[in-house]
Structures are given as structure tokens and as C-alpha cells.
Amino acid sequence: MIKIGFYPGCSLTGSSREYAESVIALCEAFNIELKQIPDWNCCGATAAHNLDKELSLALPARILALAEQNGMTEIVVPCAACYNRLSVTEHTLNADEQLRARISEIIEMPYEGTVKILNVIQMLQKYVVNELANKIVAPFDHKVACYYGCLLVRPHEILQFDRVEDPQTIDEMLKLVGAQPVDWAFKTECCGAGFSVSQPDIVGKLSGKIVKDAVDRGAEAMVVACPMCHANLDMRRPAINSYLKTTIDIPVLYVTQVLGLALGISREKLGLQRHFVPVKF
Amino acid sequence: MSRIGVFVCHCGENISATVDVEKVAQAAAGFDDVVHSVDYKYMCSDPGQTLIKQAIKEHNLTGVVVAACSPRMHEPTFRKACAEAGLNGYMCEMTNLREHCSWVHDRTEETTEKAIDLVRMLVEKVKNNKPLEPILVPITKTALVIGGGIAGIQTSLDIANCGHKVILVEKEPSIGGHMSQLSETFPTLDCSQCILTPRMVEVAQHPNIELITYAELDSLEGYIGNFKAKIRKKAKSVDHSVCTGCGDCWGKCPSKKIPSEFNAGLGSRTAIYVPFPQAVPNKPVIDKSNCNYYQKGKCKICEKFCKPGAIRFDQEDEIVEAEVGAVVVTTGFDVVKPEFFPEYGYGKYKDVITGLQFERLASASGPTLGEIRRPSDEKVPEKVVFIACAGSRDPAKGINYCSKICCMYTAKHAMLYQHKVHTGKSFVFYMDIRAAGKNYDEFVRRAIEEDKVNYIRGRVSTVYEKDGKLIVKGADTLMNGEPIEIEADMVVLASAGISNPGSEELAQKLHVSYDRYKFFAEAHPKLKPVETNTAGIFLAGACQAPKDIPETVGMASGAASKVAALFSQPELKREPLIAVVNRQMPPVFSSCVGCFLCETACPYNAIGREEIKDRNGNVIKTLARVNEGLCQGCGTCVAFCRTKSIDIQGFSNEQMYSEVMALLND
Numbered sequence: 001m002i003k004i005g006f007y008p009g010c011s012l013t014g015s016s017r018e019y020a021e022s023v024i025a026l027c028e029a030f031n032i033e034l035k036q037i038p039d040w041n042c043c044g045a046t047a048a049h050n051l052d053k054e055l056s057l058a059l060p061a062r063i064l065a066l067a068e069q070n071g072m073t074e075i076v077v078p079c080a081a082c083y084n085r086l087s088v089t090e091h092t093l094n095a096d097e098q099l100r101a102r103i104s105e106i107i108e109m110p111y112e113g114t115v116k117i118l119n120v121i122q123m124l125q126k127y128v129v130n131e132l133a134n135k136i137v138a139p140f141d142h143k144v145a146c147y148y149g150c151l152l153v154r155p156h157e158i159l160q161f162d163r164v165e166d167p168q169t170i171d172e173m174l175k176l177v178g179a180q181p182v183d184w185a186f187k188t189e190c191c192g193a194g195f196s197v198s199q200p201d202i203v204g205k206l207s208g209k210i211v212k213d214a215v216d217r218g219a220e221a222m223v224v225a226c227p228m229c230h231a232n233l234d235m236r237r238p239a240i241n242s243y244l245k246t247t248i249d250i251p252v253l254y255v256t257q258v259l260g261l262a263l264g265i266s267r268e269k270l271g272l273q274r275h276f277v278p279v280k281f
Numbered sequence: 282m283s284r285i286g287v288f289v290c291h292c293g294e295n296i297s298a299t300v301d302v303e304k305v306a307q308a309a310a311g312f313d314d315v316v317h318s319v320d321y322k323y324m325c326s327d328p329g330q331t332l333i334k335q336a337i338k339e340h341n342l343t344g345v346v347v348a349a350c351s352p353r354m355h356e357p358t359f360r361k362a363c364a365e366a367g368l369n370g371y372m373c374e375m376t377n378l379r380e381h382c383s384w385v386h387d388r389t390e391e392t393t394e395k396a397i398d399l400v401r402m403l404v405e406k407v408k409n410n411k412p413l414e415p416i417l418v419p420i421t422k423t424a425l426v427i428g429g430g431i432a433g434i435q436t437s438l439d440i441a442n443c444g445h446k447v448i449l450v451e452k453e454p455s456i457g458g459h460m461s462q463l464s465e466t467f468p469t470l471d472c473s474q475c476i477l478t479p480r481m482v483e484v485a486q487h488p489n490i491e492l493i494t495y496a497e498l499d500s501l502e503g504y505i506g507n508f509k510a511k512i513r514k515k516a517k518s519v520d521h522s523v524c525t526g527c528g529d530c531w532g533k534c535p536s537k538k539i540p541s542e543f544n545a546g547l548g549s550r551t552a553i554y555v556p557f558p559q560a561v562p563n564k565p566v567i568d569k570s571n572c573n574y575y576q577k578g579k580c581k582i583c584e585k586f587c588k589p590g591a592i593r594f595d596q597e598d599e600i601v602e603a604e605v606g607a608v609v610v611t612t613g614f615d616v617v618k619p620e621f622f623p624e625y626g627y628g629k630y631k632d633v634i635t636g637l638q639f640e641r642l643a644s645a646s647g648p649t650l651g652e653i654r655r656p657s658d659e660k661v662p663e664k665v666v667f668i669a670c671a672g673s674r675d676p677a678k679g680i681n682y683c684s685k686i687c688c689m690y691t692a693k694h695a696m697l698y699q700h701k702v703h704t705g706k707s708f709v710f711y712m713d714i715r716a717a718g719k720n721y722d723e724f725v726r727r728a729i730e731e732d733k734v735n736y737i738r739g740r741v742s743t744v745y746e747k748d749g750k751l752i753v754k755g756a757d758t759l760m761n762g763e764p765i766e767i768e769a770d771m772v773v774l775a776s777a778g779i780s781n782p783g784s785e786e787l788a789q790k791l792h793v794s795y796d797r798y799k800f801f802a803e804a805h806p807k808l809k810p811v812e813t814n815t816a817g818i819f820l821a822g823a824c825q826a827p828k829d830i831p832e833t834v835g836m837a838s839g840a841a842s843k844v845a846a847l848f849s850q851p852e853l854k855r856e857p858l859i860a861v862v863n864r865q866m867p868p869v870f871s872s873c874v875g876c877f878l879c880e881t882a883c884p885y886n887a888i889g890r891e892e893i894k895d896r897n898g899n900v901i902k903t904l905a906r907v908n909e910g911l912c913q914g915c916g917t918c919v920a921f922c923r924t925k926s927i928d929i930q931g932f933s934n935e936q937m938y939s940e941v942m943a944l945l946n947d
Contacts, residue, residue: 156677165743166623183629185745185752216747 002127005072005115006034007063009043009082011227015235016079018271019227022256023078023120025269029135029260030128037067037075043085046194057099058106060089064117065109074116076123078256080151080226083119084159090117091158119152120225120256121169122161128259132176137264139178142281144258145214145222146170148187149229164188170223170255177262182217186210191232204239207232211240215250221281222252230254235276251279283408286317286342287400288333290324290349292379297322299383301393305348308397312404316340325355330362337366344407345373348400351380369412371857371931376403398944405943409936416909418853420506421606423448424844427498427787430458431830432822432837433611434480439841440609441489445848448603449484450512451494453542455560456481458613459823462543464643464651466830467693468724474559474646481561495566497783499600501791504887504910505817506606506853516596518567519553524591526564530583531555539571541648545638547656548648553583557646567592607817607844608791610801611837612784614823616776617672617680625671625744625774631657632751633744633772636690643697653701655771662705662770665698666753667691668741669711672777680777682798684827687775688715692725694773695734708735708767710755718831737765744772778827792886793818801825811840815885816855816913819843858931859912860887860919862905873904873926879918880905887911888918 004027012020027034040063042048049056064086067075077083093100094113104111118126148167156164167188171181189210192203211233214222224230233240234252241247252275260270261281272279287309291297302320310318317340323329324347336342345368347359352375360370376399386392424440426433429451437447449456461481463473484490499511519530534551541550543557550556552572553565573580574594584592616635619628627633632655634642641647642654655662669691673684688711695707714736716722728734739762741755750768757763780799788795793813794802801824804812811819821837822828828836847853862873870893880888891906905927907918918927919934928934 163623185743185747189743213747 002030002032004032004034004118004123004127005067005070005075006036007040007043007067007075007077007082007086008036009077009079010045011079011081016227016230016254018274019078019230019254019256021269021271022254022260023076025265026124026128026256026260026263029263029265030131032127034076035070035072037063037072038070039066043082045081045085049085054103054106056085057089057092057103060086061093061103061111062107062109064090064113064115065104065107065111067115068112069109072115074118076118076120078120078225080119080149081228083117084151084154086117087159119161121152121173124173124255124259125169129173129176132259136177136262138262140174140258140262140281141178142180142220143182143218144174144179145182145184145217145219146174146187146255147191147210147214147222147224147229147233149191149224149226150188150193151228152225153188170225173255174223174258177259179223179258182214182219184213184217184219186213191229192236193228193232196228196232196236200236200239201243203232203236204243207236208240208243211237211248211250212244215248219250221258221279222250223255223258224252225255237277249277251275251277251281253279283314283343284316284341285312285314285344285346285404285407286333286336286340287312287315287319287404288324288329288336288345288347288349289318289320289400290329290347290378291320291322292350292383293323296349296378296383299386299388299392300378300396302396304393305378305396305400309346309348309400309404312401314408315404317342324349325358330358333359333362334366337363337368342368343372344410346376346400346403346407347373348376348378348396348403351375351377371413372407372410374403374407374410376400402940402943405939406936409933409939410931413857413930415854416857416859418504418506418855418910420848420850420853421508421604422446422848423603423605424848425450425498425508425510425603425605425608426611427608428458428611428613428822428824429453429456429484429492429494430611430613430822431460431477431480432613432824432833433458433609434477434484435834435837436609436611436821436841436844437484437490438480438487439838440844441487443841443845443848445489445845447490448510448512448605449490449492450496450498451492452497453556454495454517454554454566455556455562456484456492456494457557457559457561459637460830461557461559462545462637462640462644464640464645464647465693465697467689468718468720470693470696472645474644478559478561481559485561492562493601494562498787498790501608502886504908506847507910508605508608508817510603510605510608512601512603514599514601516569516598517565518569518572518593518596519565520591520593520596521562521564523589524564524587525589526555526562527588529586529588530592531565533582533586535580535582536571536573539568544641544648545635547634547638547641559646607819607847609819609821609840609844610787610791610793610813610824611821611840612781612787612824614778614827615781617779621672621678621776622774624742625668625772626746626751627774627776630744630746630751630772631655632662632770633774635774635776636687636694637776639694639773640690643694643701651701653698653705660770661702663702664706664767664769665695665708665771665773666741666751666767666769667695667707667709667773667775668753669709669775670740670777671774673775674712675777680779680798682826683715684775684778685715686778686827686829688713689718689721689724689829691773691775692716692728692734696728696732699728699732699734706735708737708753708769710737710739710741710753712738712740718829739765778823781824784824791815791818792884811836811843817847853910855909856914858914858929859909860907860914860916860927860929862907863926863928870902871904871926872924873922874924875903875905876923877905878921878923879927882917882921884915884917885911885913887913
């Protein structure tokens with residue numbers, strides 16, 4: 001049994017509950033125990049670093065410090081925004097002894113910088129990929145457009161994950177379960193992000209271009225690893241359709257859901273019924 | 282008993298405005314063994330020097346301290362003056378009252394005190410100076426030029442025309458380098474090959490130049506004036522003394538689909554080939570990695586059709602040795618590879634090409650015979666986007682520098698395209714236009730104003746293919762960052778110029794420094810642009826940093842003149858400020874115990890070994906021995922020596938300690 005710390009963040013307990021469900025279901029299938037960080041708090045998301053630098057570091061630092069306190073050496077952070085904030089904090093505090101001392105003072109906890117932060121792709125690469133082939137019962141024989149968004153791969157100096165301009169890791173992973181990734185142009189284009197709340201029409205335009213290109217290239221599904229991307233591409237489909245002046249019904253799946261389907265995990269366990277655009281696979 | 286003279290300079294007001302120079306001279310007059318001390322307005326002037334010369338004679342001085350500017354500036358001046366008055370030049374020392382004192386402090390008493398201390402230190406040092414003589418080194422008057430592009434060609438011709446021998450080594454089958462690949466050259470639009478090929482032929486025919494193509498430097502040992510080079514001649518598999526260059530072989534070679542390096546991958550060549558029709562030498566080599574016979578053991582068609590019988594499948598690499606007195610590195614540059622631009626789709630989309638590939642499209646000797654036809658379907662592109670600074674000035678990608686030539690060649694490319702495709706539209710995305718050079722800015726203006734090239738100030742974020750078009754997404758930063766999308770038929774990247782893949786290895790073989798981008802480092806960015814920090818090794822062209830043809834040629838002639846100046850002397854005179862291993866009477870011979878830590882520490886490979894033998898020839902002791910030609914006097918070995926057996930002449934431990942003690946005992 002492999003034990004990894006787990007930081008769900010707010011999205012995975014709310015609007016993208018199905019992402020959490022599919023991550024957990026997949027981990028169960030591979031005998032990985034996810035242990036939630038007790039008493040975890042908000043990562044600060046977009047708001048904190050626009051308001052106050054210390055706050056934007058203190059919030060993630062408290063999460064990491066709690067993980068350390070609970071003896072965790074590795075945590076998985078499925079939400080791309082949380083992953084980004086936690087990684088930036090780790091990077092910043094590791095590079096600045098004084099600042100780290102200051103932040104420790106604020107959170108009233110020592111932070112040593114020992115816990116390793118994994119996004120879902122990295123966790124899958126490390127613990128799942130090698131055993132994947134033996135467990136496939138229903139190859140996901142569909143054309144997919146893998147959408148990485150912005151936060152999963154940037155800034156490269158800090159995350160050191162995948163190719164910034166033309167990432168490949170999700171494509172490579174999905175090939176292992178029989179999917180055929182399409183070569184498309186919008187892998188890292190902006191989906192509109194937080195405008196989802198304030199100005200959904202902008203999301204309609206930006207995400208609309210993304211969805212349209214995926215469909216034009218023959219994709220049958222879009223695959224993501226970020227709750228924000230998912231919300232914009234899936235939940236904001238009416239705004240997208242009104243921008244495109246047509247109805248597009250391409251479903252948007254989390255990478256963990258696609259892997260789950262290939263392993264024969266039930267649709268309910270993967271939370272497929274929770275999407276706005278129905279998933280018919 | 283020493284008799285020291287002190288000469289304090291005002292340097293106009295440079296020193297005297299801050300330091301009380303009279304007080305310094307008075308104080309120095311009171312130091313032990315100082316028999317004469319004066320100040321003067323300009324010590325470096327003729328009257329100033331005369332002052333020193335007269336004092337040496339009148340006071341019978343054994344040592345001189347000039348308290349003035351940096352020794353880098355005037356040490357040779359004052360040493361010469363002393364020598365003219367009959368005092369060994371190395372008995373003269375300078376202390377720097379200007380850069381080390383007056384320029385960096387305010388006028389206070391402490392400043393003058395510091396100046397007095399600086400003089401005191403040097404007075405103590407000079408008492409321990411010993412007369413030294415310059416070292417004489419013989420010179421082999423043959424130059425080795427590595428790289429046969431325009432830089433190497435120009436360097437070789439210039440040295441050879443001075444009457445010296447040159448060995449020109451080129452790794453490709455032909456000389457010519459990147460310049461031979463270019464279509465037309467800015468800012469005059471004259472044909473690159475037309476101006477280059479006569480020089481290539483001149484190289485081949487010059488009686489003083491030995492041209493060795495398809496060869497690389499294997500190793501270089503020795504020192505200025507006396508290098509020993511080993512050159513690896515790669516097996517050509519063709520005997521060039523028999524071959525007539527008729528072309529029957531490459532006409533019949535069945536491996537025809539090999540991407541042509543000369544055409545930057547846009548055309549193909551055969552396995553036995555000459556890179557291009559004007560190649561020098563115009564005789565083929567066999568590319569073993571693509572030859573059916575070498576790879577599969579069957580074929581030999583070329584041998585069958587070769588009338589003179591020049592094919593030699595059993596030829597092997599050969600190492601030739603050469604003695605040379607100077608080396609000029611002219612290995613040129615490269616451009617970034619496809620994986621550098623995932624966002625521009627270079628390597629993924631056939632119609633996204635580099636500037637070098639565009640040169641081949643525009644060249645009369647290129648794959649399309651000079652017609653602008655895009656690689657994917659050979660159609661004439663109606664809309665072409667040129668992206669300047671593709672990779673250059675991009676810290677996120679690790680290239681912070683400007684590649685320097687791209688602004689000009691991009692203007693040229695857009696212009697050539699407009700001249701050849703009258704109905705076409707061209708766009709240039711740029712950051713800044715850097716057109717500094719004679720007639721350069723006028724050239725860019727001509728592209729914009731006469732040839733109607735659309736210049737857009739902004740960067741391109743991505744290029745992707747859609748419905749047979751390349752969608753170029755960028756922004757116009759002069760229009761408030763307005764997003765722009767252009768549906769182009771072809772995209773040309775002004776790819777960053779980078780150092781050659783083998784440059785680091787070569788720099789290590791030559792023991793010359795290189796910068797963080799692996800370009801060879803010049804000895805001084807302003808005053809020694811063609812020298813390296815290793816004596817006798819020079820640089821020219823884009824191996825030092827990206828540069829255009831005029832600059833390369835100028836630098837090549839500069840390097841050649843340095844070599845010619847070196848060769849014009851009967852023997853080489855070097856400063857004797859080098860390390861020496863002490864010697865004593867037998868039976869000790871030296872305090873050196875032969876641990877050879879110094880050998881490991883020396884950055885210049887200047888430490889060798891010397892065996893002391895008895896009269897029967899038996900080795901009694903092995904000592905470190907400093908090679909006078911190689912030693913640069915850095916002193917690293919002195920710091921490493923456990924038995925204090927090595928010293929730097931002119932900077933001996935004794936001299937240094939007396940300087941320090943002068944301060945402490947004050």
C-alpha cells in the first residue's frame with residue numbers, strides 16, 4: 001500500500017467533486033491510499049497574490065507545514081491552481097531563508113520545505129503508468145484533445161514540468177489506454193479562467209475557440225486536469241454555444257475519468273453523471 | 282644596501298586634487314633606503330621621464346617606485362625609461378595612486394595617509410626585486426586556421442599573403458561555410474556565392490595554404506610559437522589525387538534521399554557527394570552513415586562507374602601532425618534546432634522554415650532554383666510572415682543576447698520575396714529594428730517604404746495550421762497591443778544564432794575560455810577582441826558571437842595581422858613574470874619533493890617534469906619544471922606548493938611579504 005498526502009482544495013469538494021471522486025477511485029484501483037491533510041485551508045487561489053504577498057505565501061505554507069507535521073513526504077494536488085500556488089510557495093521559500101522564517105512566524109508553525117508536491121499527472125507517472133497496461137479492460141478507443149491550460153505547466157522555471165509551449169504528458173498517458181490524441185493548436189490557450197464568474201461572455205469567446213478547434217480536428221472528447229478549465233469548457237457550454245452560434249456537444253473529461261473508464265471503474269464512481277455536457281462513452 | 286628613488290605624479294589634477302602629493306613625496310623621503318623623492322605634474326611626459334633617468338644616474342639608484350596611475354597604463358613606459366638610464370627595467374615598480382586612491386576617495390588626511398602607505402609598500406617590495414630579462418621563445422612561422430567559412434578563408438589568405446604558411450582545416454567536404462549558402466547579401470543585394478567563390482578558389486590555389494577538408498582538430502599541445510597540432514583527416518573513401526571530379530559516381534549513387542546539409546534540409550543529396558556545385562575541393566566524399574555499401578555491405582556502384590578508379594572503400598581516418606606557431610579559431614555558428622520552437626510548429630509544419638532555409642529558397646543554386654516556393658506543396662506563397670528574434674533576446678528560453686544579423690537578413694528576405702512575388706504580401710513581426718551599420722538603416726527603410734513590407738512591432742505567441750493555412754497569432758504593440766491573426770502560407774523564423782555543437786569540446790582542446798553560451802571568449806571585450814586568453818590563439822568571426830559578413834571579414838583580417846605581427850619577429854619576447862621552481866646545490870637539487878600538486882593546479886598545462894640524473898644516467902629525483910612558453914604567471918601553483926618551492930618572478934613570496942610587513946610595521 002502506497003500512502004500519499006492529499007490536498008483537495010476547494011474545487012474538489014464542490015463544483016468539481018467528480019475530479020476528486022475519480023482521483024480517489026483510480027488510486028484505490030492501484031492500492032494507493034490518499035490521506036487528506038488535516039485541517040487544510042484555502043491555497044489563496046487568484047485572490048491572495050493579488051492582495052498581499054505574505055498572505056499568498058502564508059496560506060500555502062500552512063498547508064505544506066501541516067503536511068510535514070503529519071509526517072507526509074509527498075502530497076498530490078489535483079487542482080492545477082492549487083498545485084501552482086503550492087509549488088510557487090515552496091520555490092520562493094526555499095530560495096529565501098529570511099522570508100521562510102517570517103512566514104513560519106505568521107503561520108505559527110515551522111515549515112522546512114521537505115514535502116514533495118505532485119500534480120495528478122506526476123502522481124500517475126510515478127505510481128500508476130507502469131502497471132496500467134495489465135489492468136485495462138476497455139481501451140478508450142476515441143480521439144481526444146488534451147487541454148493543459150495555463151497553470152499546470154507555467155511558470156516553467158518553477159514547475160519544471162513538461163514542455164511549456166507544446167506539452168505532451170497527458171497525450172502520452174492517454175495513448176497508453178488506447179486513446180488517439182489529436183494534434184491541435186489550443187493546448188495552452190487561455191480558457192477565460194476567473195472571468196467565468198464576472199464576465200461569462202469572455203469565457204464563451206475564449207473557451208469557444210478552444211472547443212471549436214478540438215471539434216474541427218476530429219476530437220470526440222476533451223481531456224483536462226484542472227477544475228477551472230473543466231468548469232469553463234463544460235459548465236459554460238451555453239455561453240460557448242451562443243458565441244459559436246451552434247450547439248457543440250463534445251464532452252469534457254478529467255484525465256482520471258478517462259483512465260478510470262479504461263480500467264472498467266463504474267461511471268458513478270468516476271462521477272461522470274455530474275457533468276453539464278453529457279458523457280456518452 | 283638599496284638606494285631607492287620615489288617619483289610621485291600629480292596626473293594633472295587626477296591625483297593631486299585629492300591627495301597631498303607633496304606630503305607623500307616628503308614622507309617617502311624619510312623611508313629607510315629612500316635617497317631621493319620628488320613629485321611632478323606629469324611623470325609619464327618626456328620631462329617627467331627625464332627626471333627619473335637623471336635621478337638614477339645622479340643618485341646611483343638601485344630601485345625606482347613611481348607613484349602614479351595603473352601599471353596597466355604606464356608600467357612599460359617607466360620600465361623603458363629606467364632601462365635607458367642603465368637600471369634593469371624590472372627594478373622599477375609602480376604604485377597606483379589614481380585608481381586605488383584619489384579616484385575612489387574624498388580629499389581627506391586619511392586619503393593622503395593611504396597614498397603614503399601605498400608608496401611605503403612598494404618601496405619595501407622593490408628592495409627585494411631582482412633584475413630580470415625577457416624570455417626568448419622561437420617561433421614556428423606556420424598558422425593553423427580552424428574552420429573554412431568566410432572568417433577562415435579571409436584569415437588564411439591574409440596570413441598567406443604576408444608570406445607565411447597556413448594550414449586551413451575544414452570539417453565539411455568543402456570550404457565556404459554559411460556564406461556559401463546565402464542567396465544575396467545585405468545591404469547591397471549582391472550574390473553571396475559570386476563574391477565568395479573567387480576567394481575559395483584562391484585559397485585552394487595559394488602556394489602558402491595547405492587546405493585540409495573533411496578534417497577536425499584532434500589535439501593541440503605546446504605554446505605560443507610552438508604548438509603541435511594533431512589533425513584527424515576523416516576517411517573520404519575517395520582518393521582525391523586520382524579523382525577528376527567528373528561526377529559519374531554521384532550521378533549513379535542509388536541513395537538519393539539524404540537531406541542536403543547545404544540546402545538546410547530542403548533538398549536532397551546522394552551518399553557520395555560534393556556539397557554544392559562550386560565546392561572547393563570539387564571532389565566527392567562518401568558519407569558512410571548513408572552509404573549502402575557501408576551500411577548493408579552491398580552496392581559499390583560508384584566504384585563500378587568511376588573511370589579513374591578513385592574509390593577507396595578501405596580508407597581509414599588518418600591523423601596528421603603539424604607544428605604551428607599560432608592558431609586562429611574560425612569555426613562559425615549554428616542556428617537553434619526545431620525542438621526550440623514548439624509554439625511556432627517548426628519541425629511540425631513543413632512551411633515553417635528558418636532564415637537559412639529561406640536563403641536556399643531564394644538562391645539560384647537552391648532546390649527551387651531561386652523561385653520562392655514553399656516546401657510542402659511547392660506553391661508560391663501569397664502571404665509570408667517573418668518572425669524576427671525567434672529565440673533571441675528571450676531569457677525564458679535561455680538566450681538573452683541579440684543575434685545581431687537577423688534584423689538585416691529579415692529585411693532582406695522580405696525584400697527578396699517582394700521582388701520575386703509581386704502580388705505577395707509580407708509581414709515582419711519585430712521587437713526593435715537594429716540596423717546599425719553603413720547603409721543598414723537605409724536598407725530597412727527601403728524594405729518598408731519601397732517594397733511595402735508590413736512591419737508589425739510585436740511578438741508572435743503561436744503558429745498553428747488550420748485548413749492548409751498557418752495561423753500566426755501575435756500582437757501589435759504600437760496599436761495598444763491589439764491581437765493580430767494572419768493566415769499565412771509560409772512562416773520564416775529568424776532563428777537565434779548559437780554556438781556550434783562542438784565548440785565547448787574544441788575550446789577545451791585549445792585551453793581557451795568560452796562564455797555561458799559556449800561562444801569563444803575574447804581576451805578583452807574592447808581592446809583585445811581577436812585574442813584569446815591563451816597566447817598565440819586568436820579568434821575571428823561568429824565563433825565569438827553572432828556577427829555579419831563585413832564584421833567577420835574585418836575581424837579575420839585583424840586576427841591575421843596579429844598572427845603576421847607575431848611571425849614578423851625572429852624570436853618571441855615574453856615578460857619574465859612567470860613561475861620558477863627553485864634550484865639548489867646537490868645533493869638537494871631543489872626543495873621540490875615532486876608531489877606535482879602544481880601540475881594538477883595549473884590551468885595552462887605549463888608544469889612539466891624534469892628528471893635529475895647521476896652520471897650513470899640513473900634518475901635521482903624528479904622535479905616540477907615550468908614551461909616558460911606556457912606559464913602565464915597566475916601564481917596558482919605557488920599557492921598549491923606545499924614546500925614553497927615555486928615562486929613567481931617579480932611577485933615572489935619575499936616581495937609580497939615585505940609589502941605586507943611594511944603596512945603592519947608602520
